[in-house]
Amino acid sequence: MLEMKKMIADAVVACVKQSKPDAELDGVTVAAMLEYPPDTKMGDLALPCFKLSKLLRNAPVRIAAELASSLSVPCVARAEAVNGYLNIFLDDGYLADRIVPEVLTKKEKYGAPTFGEGKTVVLDYSSPNLAKPFHIGHLGTTVIGHAIKKLHEFAGYKCVGINYVGDWGTQFGKLIVAFKKWGDRETVEKGGIDALVDLYVRINNAISGDAEKGIPANPSLADEARAEFLKMEQGDEENLALWRWLVEKTLKANDEIYRQLGITFDSYKGESCYTDKMPAQVQKLRDKGLLKIDDGASIVELSDYGMPPCLILKRDGSSLYPTRDIAAAVDRKEEYDFDKAIYVTSAGQSLHFAQWFKVVELMGYDWADKLVHVPYGTVSINGAKLATRTGNVILLRDLFGLAIEKVAAIMEEKNPNLADKDKIAEAVGVGAIVFYYLSNNRIRDINFIMEDALSFDGNTGPYVQYTYARTCSVLAKSGAYDREAKMTVTEAEEAELIKVIARFEEIVREAIDSYEPSVVTRYILDLAGAYNRFYHNCSILGAENETVKNTRLALTESAKTVLGNAFDLICLAKTEKI
Ligand code: ARG
Helix, strand or coil, X not given: CHHXXXXXXXXXXXXXXXXXXXXXXXXXXXXXXXXXXXXXXXXXXXEECHHHHHHHCCCHHHHHHHHHHHCCXXXXXXXXXXXXXXXXXXXXXXXXXXXXXXXXXXXXXXXXXXXXXXXXXEEECCCCECCCCCEHHHHHHHHHHHHHHHHHHHCCCEEEEECCCECCCHHXXXXXXXXXXXXXXXXXXXXXXXXXXXXXXXXXXXXXXXXXXXECXXXXXXXXXXXXXXXXXXXXXXXXXXXXXXXXXXXXXXXXXXXXXXXXXXXXXXXXXXXXXHHHHHHXXXXXXXXXXXXXXXXXXXXXXCCCCEEEECCCCCECHHHHHHHHHHHHHHHHCCCEEEEEEEHHHHHHHHHHHHHHHHCCCCCHXXXXXXXXXXXXXXXXXXXXXXXXXXEHHHHHHHHHHHHHHHHHHHCCCCCCHHHHXXXXXXXXXXXXXXXXXXXXXXXXXXXXXXXXXXXXXXXXXXXXXXXXXXXXXXXXXXXXXXXXXXXXXXXXXXXXXXXHHHHHHHHHHCCCXXXXXXXXHHHHHHHHHHHHHCCXXXXXXXXXXXXXXXXHHHHHHHHHHHHHHCCCCXXXXX
């Protein structure tokens, strides 16, 4: 559609210049003014002429009327002036001949912008804190982050996905105390992550106590934990060996989740990798006169920027989260020379990122403006807040398990002879959760309602995956067809489908510009809806003649290709059969 918009915009400029040769107007500006009307009865595109009225010193109604009578572009069937808008109706045949062959030749590249070529993006996402369970709260950073990576890759960027695992910090002190008090190797070897989570929950409960049960708080355990962590920071081999083993256990447990989601990372350099890189940055802060001692701790004052101070070193000299982020960013700049570094975390960390981004700028790093924080809203489950510390969470593993089970049961009923049932149930079950999550604008808080997530009616993952499978089955049944033949558009549903397909590249651009995968999710629903309307109203294999049949098969293949390209962008598996 970008191409059509450009053609129309250039023609509008030419029309304008005919009556006003010195008007300062160019095609790019006009193309950006073109809108999609809320109802196709008002055209496929519309130009709100009030946007030109100041420049042309003319009333919008008159501008629209003049353009309607003089505009002549091959892709436009007719243009009408209505209330100061120029409503543009595209020529279906022209569009079909332009768009469909392009999809059929470009295939998995169809819709891909090229503005990222030669540029590098580093993406920090998922990054769970090890030793804690991988729960539904991590789904956001994992799937939003990966979708943003895929979108950038699609636009030609070289992308580096970094899982900056939280493998350092007081939580390991806590786990070490708990392990030494209540744990043993055998239980952890056998129980894996579950045994570790039990220990983690137990120590947190012991620290905070439980008023209801009459268990008093025990803050000295927190002191012990801090002391154990400090020992780690100072290189205590016993604690470090224990830590390495704990990290290995959790990483293994997370691998299965990433496999189910089809996500791989290019780097697993976690927080612990930066312990030796921090002193140089702390020194730089000191040299620049940015560091202040406040009650024994080292901070960077940020009140001039309307923010609380950024904590760099604790009183005991141990490092902090922002310090590690600064050291990691410097390291990544050196290693990858990124054009953009994206961090995907919950909105709860927005201040943390704003603070350390500012510190990096004050340190004089000229790439500070290339750091981007992409926040997302919180998740609650059936109305209740999550709390890792007390164990009130749903593990992703269990959530995926439930979804897969439900899909498997439905498949058993509907299609018992399907080959590869387990694989398909996994793809559709996990897809249902991913699609549900990515259907929301990322910044909105989500109340995860299990029944809705797993409902297979309406605008869900299974519905769109089923639509994809439908395109595959039509093409499998038809066998080869003439992919070069001229298109013959005879029905409104065919034209509608082509127009949705034509919008794909714009959707991709919008999703990248706004770091918003839900733009793609919504588009997938539009496309699936358009294909299904076409499928129900236009007989494909029983079409009245070969030319129409060819057109419909080419449309089916185009829908399949674009659905598939869009699925790839949001970690949704392309299911050929369901
Ligand atoms: N491990 C952190 C957490 O789970 C997220 C890390 C995000 N990335 C970063 N560079 N700070 O809260």
